[in-house]
Each structure stands twice: as C-alpha cells, then as structure tokens.
Amino acid sequence: MTTRRLVGRERELVALEEALAAAERGHGQIVLVSGEAGIGKSRFATEVADLARERGFAVLEGRAYPLYAGLAYAPVVEALLAHLTVRPEPEVEEIFAGLPDLGRLIPHPALPIPMPVGDPELETTRMFIAVSRLVERLLQRQPMMLFVDDLHWADRGTVELVHYLARSTATKRLLVLGTYRDGALSDGLRLLVTYARRTDPRCEVRLPPLTAAEVTQLVDVVLGHRPSAELGHAINQRAKGVPLFATTLAETHVGRAAVSPGLPVVIRE
Structure with a gap:
C-alpha cells in the first residue's frame, strides 16, 4: 500500500531526525507532539516511526483510546506485547528473567503474578523499575523508540510510566515520542508536558495549521x-x-x- 507523502512538516521532521540521531549516539530524550484535532499528529509520528526503523530502531507503538481510559497502562502493554510476542520464546524468557514485578503489567506464562506486598504505591514503584530494566535489556540489542499516541486519552498510570521512562533517557539509546491534543490535558499529562519543556525546548513540537x-x-x-x-x-x-x-x-x-x-x-x- 502506498503511503501519501507528508506535506508541510519539513522543519518538524528535521527536528525529529536530529532527536533520532542523538538517541542513536546514546543521548535519548522525550519529544511530545501537540496540535489541534485533525492537524496530523498521528500521521507525523508514523513518519517518524518509519525514519526510526530505517535507522535500525525497534519501534514500540501503543495508542490510547477514549473508551479505554479506565484500562490501566493499556497503551504501554500494547506496545510491549506487540514487540515481544514476535520474538522467539526462549529469548522472551531470557528478557523477563529476574523481573517478576513485570507480572503486574504484562500477562505472560513466563511472568507469574507477584504476591501483593501490602502497599499499592510500592507495588507500582517496583513495577516501574521492572519496566525500566526491561527497556534497558531491549536497548542492549538495538536503539528503540517508544511511541504512545493520543496521550490526552491515556490513564494517569500510563502518563506516569511514560514520564518515569523519559526521565532515564539522557544516557540511553531511547526516544520516547508522544502525541496529545491541544486543550485536552489531564493533570498528569500537564506535569509531563511541563517536565518536557523544562528539560529541553526541543522536547515539544507543535504542529501548526498548513499554509x-x-x-x-x-x-x-x-x-x-x-x-x-x-x-x-x-x-x-x-x-x-x-x-x-x-x-x-x-x-x-x-x-x-x-x-x-x-x-x-x-x-x-
């Protein structure tokens, strides 16, 4: 199937190509793409994903949906499962080894559900750490781009996990890419956007209307x-x-x- 050429986003694509090149060198970052409804955020991000694959990146993609806002971490689970289920089972078991807290997030035979520790916040912290270590193991194989589309529809847990992973990108071959709609920021997403802006002005890419x-x-x-x-x-x-x-x-x-x-x-x- 032929993909239509992207029109009018040359400057923004150059910025993302530079971000991919930096991540390839071990200087990762988060980039948030914003704009009004219909402005082409998802289409733009798809183009970036194609550029990442051309550079040899593993691209993990997940999307938030308005009717799934109550499903905790759904976009991240979607992204991880789509990437891992195509790998040989022995390799997946090796990647999961020693990370039992992933069982709170990812349904997989190699990951038994951990016993509760009696503190939900501690359980979340341990699960976030496990996801971070999982990402580190994947990055040993190749650079990676984690793309979460429509963050304005994501549950707070997803936004917090994206934020957690983004905070550790500076020395990793990881680009975290997210899209969100103008004027639709939850409290969690607002904090994530603020973090990105403070980290580096280049972390925010706003798509304006076409001329x-x-x-x-x-x-x-x-x-x-x-x-x-x-x-x-x-x-x-x-x-x-x-x-x-x-x-x-x-x-x-x-x-x-x-x-x-x-x-x-x-x-x-």
Missing part, C-alpha cells in the same frame, strides 16, 4: 493533479489549514468542480 500553499499541495497529492482554482480556494476556505479536513474534502469531492455545502461526517464530528 494555503501547503493545503493546495496536499490536495494535489490526494487528487493526483493540481485542483482547479475554484476547488482549491473552496477547500482552503473550509479546511482552515487542517490536513484531515483538506484531505477529506478533496476525497469527498473528487471530480467535482466545487465543494458542496454539506460537510463530511468526520469534519462535523
């Missing part, structure tokens, strides 16, 4: 040819620089001379 010329270029990519002046102007007026809207409007009105007054469902929502 009119970039919207026209994007529509050109979607249609396979340059739109008429009338269609291009109509899409620009209604998309307001939001790539999802521009793409949807172009796809909806392929072959038409102008944009009809009705809005596609994805834009109305």
Whole structure:
C-alpha cells in the first residue's frame, strides 16, 4: 500500500531526525507532539516511526483510546506485547528473567503474578523499575523508540510510566515520542508536558495549521493533479489549514468542480 507523502512538516521532521540521531549516539530524550484535532499528529509520528526503523530502531507503538481510559497502562502493554510476542520464546524468557514485578503489567506464562506486598504505591514503584530494566535489556540489542499516541486519552498510570521512562533517557539509546491534543490535558499529562519543556525546548513540537500553499499541495497529492482554482480556494476556505479536513474534502469531492455545502461526517464530528 502506498503511503501519501507528508506535506508541510519539513522543519518538524528535521527536528525529529536530529532527536533520532542523538538517541542513536546514546543521548535519548522525550519529544511530545501537540496540535489541534485533525492537524496530523498521528500521521507525523508514523513518519517518524518509519525514519526510526530505517535507522535500525525497534519501534514500540501503543495508542490510547477514549473508551479505554479506565484500562490501566493499556497503551504501554500494547506496545510491549506487540514487540515481544514476535520474538522467539526462549529469548522472551531470557528478557523477563529476574523481573517478576513485570507480572503486574504484562500477562505472560513466563511472568507469574507477584504476591501483593501490602502497599499499592510500592507495588507500582517496583513495577516501574521492572519496566525500566526491561527497556534497558531491549536497548542492549538495538536503539528503540517508544511511541504512545493520543496521550490526552491515556490513564494517569500510563502518563506516569511514560514520564518515569523519559526521565532515564539522557544516557540511553531511547526516544520516547508522544502525541496529545491541544486543550485536552489531564493533570498528569500537564506535569509531563511541563517536565518536557523544562528539560529541553526541543522536547515539544507543535504542529501548526498548513499554509494555503501547503493545503493546495496536499490536495494535489490526494487528487493526483493540481485542483482547479475554484476547488482549491473552496477547500482552503473550509479546511482552515487542517490536513484531515483538506484531505477529506478533496476525497469527498473528487471530480467535482466545487465543494458542496454539506460537510463530511468526520469534519462535523
């Protein structure tokens, strides 16, 4: 399947390529990508993930969903399981060896559920330490990018675990990448964003709306040819620089001379 070319994000991609190069050298960091709904955060992060794989990174991906907000650590579990289940069983058992507290997070035959210690906060701390050691073992094999999409929908535990891992990246070949929507910050996510900003201004990448010329270029990519002046102007007026809207409007009105007054469902929502 052919992936559409990313339009209008050259500067931001350069910043992430530099972050990947630094992580490759053992100077990891966290990068948080923000922007309004439909601005292309997930699409941008997918492009970064492809660049990471080209550099030989292992890419662990998890996504938060609005209906799963009550499932503790779901995005991190998704990312780890997707990466580990494709490895040979003996290798997975070797990676898990001596990390029994991972059993609180990851369901796996090699990880018996630990006995309660009587202090939930201590159990969480021990589990976080175990995850950190697991990541260190994976990093011995190759550099890694942990990508958690839509952090604004993640449970607090996920945000705290991402924060915990991010604090240990400075000397590791690890890039932690997260996306979140403007104006949708939970208390935990707000603290994570504050931490990233204080650590390094380059840790925050905000995706602005596309310019009119970039919207026209994007529509050109979607249609396979340059739109008429009338269609291009109509899409620009209604998309307001939001790539999802521009793409949807172009796809909806392929072959038409102008944009009809009705809005596609994805834009109305």
